[in-house]
Amino acid sequence: MNVVLKRLVVLATFGLIVTFAGLAGCSSEPETDAERQARWQQGQFTSWELEHGIGPINADIELAAVDPAKAAQGEELFVAKCATCHYLDDRKTGPPLREITKQRSSEYVLNQILNPDQMGKLHPDGKKMVAQYAQYMTIQGITHDNAIALLDFLRREADKPPVPMDQQPGANVPPPTN
Amino acid sequence: MTRSIAKTILIGAASLIIAALLGGCGNGSKEGVGGTGDAASRVYVAPGTHDEFYAFMSGGFTGQVGVYGLPSGRLLRQVPVFSQNAENGYGYSEETKNMFMTSFGFVPWDDAHHPQLSQTDGVPDGRWLFINGNNTPRVARLDLETFETTEIIELPHSGGNHASPFLTPNTEYVLAGTRFSVPIPQQDVAINTYKDNFKGTLSFIKVDSATGSMSLSFQILVPGFNYDLSHAGKGPSYGWAFFSTYNTEQANTLLEVNASRNDKDYMAAVNWKLAEKYVADGKAKAIPASYRHNYLDDARIAQSEVIKTVKVLDPRECPGMIYYIPTPKSPHGADVDPTGEYIVGGGKLATVIPVHSFSKMLKAIENKEFDGEVDGIPVLKYESVLAGEVQNPGLGPLHTEFDGKGYAYTSMFISSEIVKWKLGTWEVVDRVPTYYSIGHLMIPGGDSKAPFGKYVIALNKITKDRYLPTGPELTHSAQLYDITGDKMQLLLDFPTIGEPHYAQALPADLVKPNSVRYFPIAENKNPHAITAENQARVERDGRLVRVYMSTIRTHFAPDNIEGIRVGDSVLFHVTNLEQDWDVPHGFAVMGANNAELLVMPGETRTLAWKPQSAGVFPFYCTDFCSALHQEMQGYIRVSK
Numbered sequence: 075m076n077v078v079l080k081r082l083v084v085l086a087t088f089g090l091i092v093t094f095a096g097l098a099g100c101s102s103e104p105e106t107d108a109e110r111q112a113r114w115q116q117g118q119f120t121s122w123e124l125e126h127g128i129g130p131i132n133a134d135i136e137l138a139a140v141d142p143a144k145a146a147q148g149e150e151l152f153v154a155k156c157a158t159c160h161y162l163d164d165r166k167t168g169p170p171l172r173e174i175t176k177q178r179s180s181e182y183v184l185n186q187i188l189n190p191d192q193m194g195k196l197h198p199d200g201k202k203m204v205a206q207y208a209q210y211m212t213i214q215g216i217t218h219d220n221a222i223a224l225l226d227f228l229r230r231e232a233d234k235p236p237v238p239m240d241q242q243p244g245a246n247v248p249p250p251t252n
Numbered sequence: 253m254t255r256s257i258a259k260t261i262l263i264g265a266a267s268l269i270i271a272a273l274l275g276g277c278g279n280g281s282k283e284g285v286g287g288t289g290d291a292a293s294r295v296y297v298a299p300g301t302h303d304e305f306y307a308f309m310s311g312g313f314t315g316q317v318g319v320y321g322l323p324s325g326r327l328l329r330q331v332p333v334f335s336q337n338a339e340n341g342y343g344y345s346e347e348t349k350n351m352f353m354t355s356f357g358f359v360p361w362d363d364a365h366h367p368q369l370s371q372t373d374g375v376p377d378g379r380w381l382f383i384n385g386n387n388t389p390r391v392a393r394l395d396l397e398t399f400e401t402t403e404i405i406e407l408p409h410s411g412g413n414h415a416s417p418f419l420t421p422n423t424e425y426v427l428a429g430t431r432f433s434v435p436i437p438q439q440d441v442a443i444n445t446y447k448d449n450f451k452g453t454l455s456f457i458k459v460d461s462a463t464g465s466m467s468l469s470f471q472i473l474v475p476g477f478n479y480d481l482s483h484a485g486k487g488p489s490y491g492w493a494f495f496s497t498y499n500t501e502q503a504n505t506l507l508e509v510n511a512s513r514n515d516k517d518y519m520a521a522v523n524w525k526l527a528e529k530y531v532a533d534g535k536a537k538a539i540p541a542s543y544r545h546n547y548l549d550d551a552r553i554a555q556s557e558v559i560k561t562v563k564v565l566d567p568r569e570c571p572g573m574i575y576y577i578p579t580p581k582s583p584h585g586a587d588v589d590p591t592g593e594y595i596v597g598g599g600k601l602a603t604v605i606p607v608h609s610f611s612k613m614l615k616a617i618e619n620k621e622f623d624g625e626v627d628g629i630p631v632l633k634y635e636s637v638l639a640g641e642v643q644n645p646g647l648g649p650l651h652t653e654f655d656g657k658g659y660a661y662t663s664m665f666i667s668s669e670i671v672k673w674k675l676g677t678w679e680v681v682d683r684v685p686t687y688y689s690i691g692h693l694m695i696p697g698g699d700s701k702a703p704f705g706k707y708v709i710a711l712n713k714i715t716k717d718r719y720l721p722t723g724p725e726l727t728h729s730a731q732l733y734d735i736t737g738d739k740m741q742l743l744l745d746f747p748t749i750g751e752p753h754y755a756q757a758l759p760a761d762l763v764k765p766n767s768v769r770y771f772p773i774a775e776n777k778n779p780h781a782i783t784a785e786n787q788a789r790v791e792r793d794g795r796l797v798r799v800y801m802s803t804i805r806t807h808f809a810p811d812n813i814e815g816i817r818v819g820d821s822v823l824f825h826v827t828n829l830e831q832d833w834d835v836p837h838g839f840a841v842m843g844a845n846n847a848e849l850l851v852m853p854g855e856t857r858t859l860a861w862k863p864q865s866a867g868v869f870p871f872y873c874t875d876f877c878s879a880l881h882q883e884m885q886g887y888i889r890v891s892k
Binding site for chain 2: 154158159167208209210212214215245246
C-alpha cells in the first residue's frame with residue numbers, strides 16, 4: 075500500500091500524471107463511485123486528494139468573499155456542533171481551529187466536516203490527526219450548506235487575534251450553585 | 253480463521269455424537285451421526301456476515317426478550333421488558349420508571365412467556381413484538397425499529413395473563429385469556445366457593461394500526477376455568493379466536509389430580525367480529541376496574557395513566573359469540589394451521605392430538621349439534637367438529653407449528669421429542685428427540701398464514717448434562733433442526749437467557765432496514781435536553797438541583813459540579829450529543845442507589861441521586877467510548 079502511495083506522490087511530483095485514470099492505465103472512462111471507494115480503501119489517492127481530502131468535494135471550488143450572514147449562521151452551528159470538541163485558540167478534544175483555513179484548503183476543511191469517518195480512517199493526513207488526538211472526529215450529520223456556513227465562519231475568524239478561553243465560541247463554565 | 257472453522261466443525265460434530273449416544277435408543281438415533289460434518293457448516297455464519305433470521309425468544313422468568321440470529325444461534329441482544337435493567341437504567345431512570353407502574357404500584361418484574369410478531373394479512377410484518385407478563389397481568393409492545401419496550405398495558409379482571417398476547421391477522425386485537433380465574437370484581441370470599449364466585453375473562457386489546465398503541469377494548473366474562481393458550485383464526489376462520497381451557501372441573505386445590513378428572517376440557521371458539529358488533533351495539537356493560545396504561549410519549553418519556561372502567565360482554569346476552577369444543581385432555585396449545593381450517597389442540601394428558609375442523613364447526617353450529625351448555629355457552633359435539641386425531645403421537649403433546657407444506661410439528665413434553673405429522677391424513681411421518689423436555693417449538697412464521705419454514709426450534713426446559721455444569725442452576729436451551737428434507741435433522745444446540753418459553757422468527761430483511769441508528773438531536777423533545785455543550789448548567793430550585801449535562805467523546809459538561817448540599821435531591825439530565833451509530837455514553841455516579849444510565853446518541857436520560865454526606869464524589873462514563881474513555885470523568889462536590 076505504502077509503495078503505491080509513494081509511487082503516486084513521486085509521480086505527481088514529476089508531473090507525469092494528471093488523473094488517476096492515467097496512472098491506472100485505464101481508458102479515459104470517468105471513475106465510478108464504487109471504483110473510487112475501492113481505491114480509497116486500498117490507500118491509493120490522487121495528488122489532488124492528498125492535498126484536498128476525500129469526500130463529497132472532489133474538485134476545486136470557487137469561493138466568494140466571506141458572506142457575513144453565512145458566517146453568523148456558521149458561528150451558531152459551530153457553537154452547537156463543533157465547540158463540544160474545538161476551541162479556536164487551544165487544544166480541546168480536537169485541534170484549535172482559528173487558522174485552519176490558512177493551514178488547509180477550503181476543500182480539505184469541507185471534506186473533513188462532511189466525511190470525518192473516512193478522513194480519519196483512510197486519508198494519510200487525517201490518520202495522523204487521529205494518532206495525535208487519539209480520537210476520531212465525531213459524525214454530526216452536517217449538511218453541505220451548513221458546512222459552507224461553517225467554512226465562512228472559520229474564514230472570518232482566521233485573521234482575528236486570539237481571545238481568552240472564556241470568550242471562545244460556545245465557552246461555558248457552568249456556575250456552581252448554592 | 254480456517255482453524256476456527258475447523259474447531260467449530262469439531263465442536264459441532266462432537267456435540268452431535270454425544271447427542272446420538274444419549275438418545276441412542278428407540279427413535280433417538282434418527283438424525284444419525286453421518287450428517288454431522290455438514291451440520292456445522294449449515295449453521296456457520298462467517299464473521300462479519302449476518303444471519304438470515306431474527307428470532308425473538310421470551311426470557312421467561314427473566315422478564316426479558318432474547319434476540320438471536322438464526323441459523324447461528326448467536327445472541328444479539330437482550331431487550332428488557334418486564335424487568336428493571338441496571339445495565340442501561342431501564343426502569344431506574346426517571347424517563348422509564350413509569351413503565352413498571354401497575355394497579356399494585358411499582359412492579360419491577362414479571363414472567364414473560366409468549367412473544368408475538370405483529371402481522372399484516374396473517375404474516376409477520378416486522379413492526380412490533382408483543383409479549384405477555386403472566387404474574388401481574390400485562391401486555392408489552394416492543395418497537396422493532398429501536399428494539400425497546402415502548403408500551404405496557406395492564407389487564408384488570410385477570411389472574412394470570414397466560415393465554416396472551418396472541419394476535420388477529422391484521423393485528424386488530426391482542427387476545428388475552430386469564431389462566432387463573434378470580435372473583436370478579438375482586439372480593440374477600442372463601443376459596444372453596446370457587447365454583448360460585450370465580451370467573452374468567454377473555455380480553456381484547458385494540459391495536460392502533462398506525463402507531464401500535466394499545467387500548468383495552470372489551471372483555472368477555474367466561475366460566476371460571478383456566479384459559480391456557482390461544483390463536484386467532486385466519487383465512488376462512490378469520491374473525492374467530494380459539495382459547496384452550498383446563499380445569500373445567502373448577503377445582504381449587506390439588507389441581508394436578510382434581511383438574512385432571514375430565515376426559516375432555518374445552519376449546520373456546522370466539523367470534524370476535526360478532527363480539528365487536530355487540531360492543532358497537534351497546535351490549536357491553538361498563539364495569540369498574542383499575543388498571544394502568546404506560547407508554548413512551550413523543551419525548552421518549554414513559555407516561556402512566558390510570559383507567560377506571562372496562563366494557564364487559566356476558567355470553568348469555570350475546571348469542572352466537574362463543575362456543576365450547578370438547579377437547580381431550582387438559583389441552584395446552586390452541587394452534588391454527590396456515591389454511592385456517594384446522595385447529596390443533598395440544599392434548600397435554602391425551603393419548604392423541606385432536607384436530608378440529610373450522611368448516612365442520614360452522615356446520616355443527618348451524619345444525620345445533622350441541623351437547624348441553626355452560627353458563628349460556630353452547631357445547632358442541634366433539635365428533636361433529638373433529639377433523640381427525642393423530643394416533644400414538646408420543647407423550648404430552650403441547651404445541652404445534654406448521655411448515656406451510658402440509659405438515660405439522662408438535663412438541664412432546666413427556667417423551668422429549670418433536671413429532672412431524674401430515675395434515676389431512678393425521679399420520680406421523682417423522683420424529684426426533686429433544687434434549688430435554690421441550691415446551692414450545694417454533695418455525696419461523698410457523699403460526700402464520702405463510703410460514704417461512706426451513707427450521708424448527710425446540711425450546712427446552714431442562715438441559716442436565718448438555719453443557720459444562722454451572723452448579724445447581726443450569727441454563728435452558730434451544731435446539732435448531734433443519735426441516736427442509738423428509739427427516740428433521742438436529743444442527744445446533746445453544747443455551748438461552750432465562751426460559752426460552754416461546755419464540756417467533758422472521759426474515760432479517762423485514763426488520764434490518766428499519767433499525768434506528770441514533771436519535772436526531774434536533775428532534776429531542778425531552779424538556780431537560782440540551783442541544784449544545786454551552787447549554788450545560790446546574791440549576792437549583794429549593795432542595796432540588798438539576799444538572800443539565802452533555803456527553804461527547806470524551807468529556808462531560810459540566811465535569812466539575814460544586815454547591816450541592818447534603819439533603820439536596822440531584823437529577824442528572826444527561827444528553828448524549830453524539831450523532832453517530834453505536835456511540836452510547838454511560839453515566840455512573842458514586843453512591844447512586846439505583847443504577848447507571850446508558851444514553852443513546854441524541855437521547856436524554858435522567859438519574860436521581862441523593863448525596864448522603866459531605867465530600868467530593870466522582871462520576872464517569874461506563875461505556876467504553878474511545879481511547880480517552882478513561883479520561884471521561886468528573887467530580888461533584890457535596891457540602892454540609
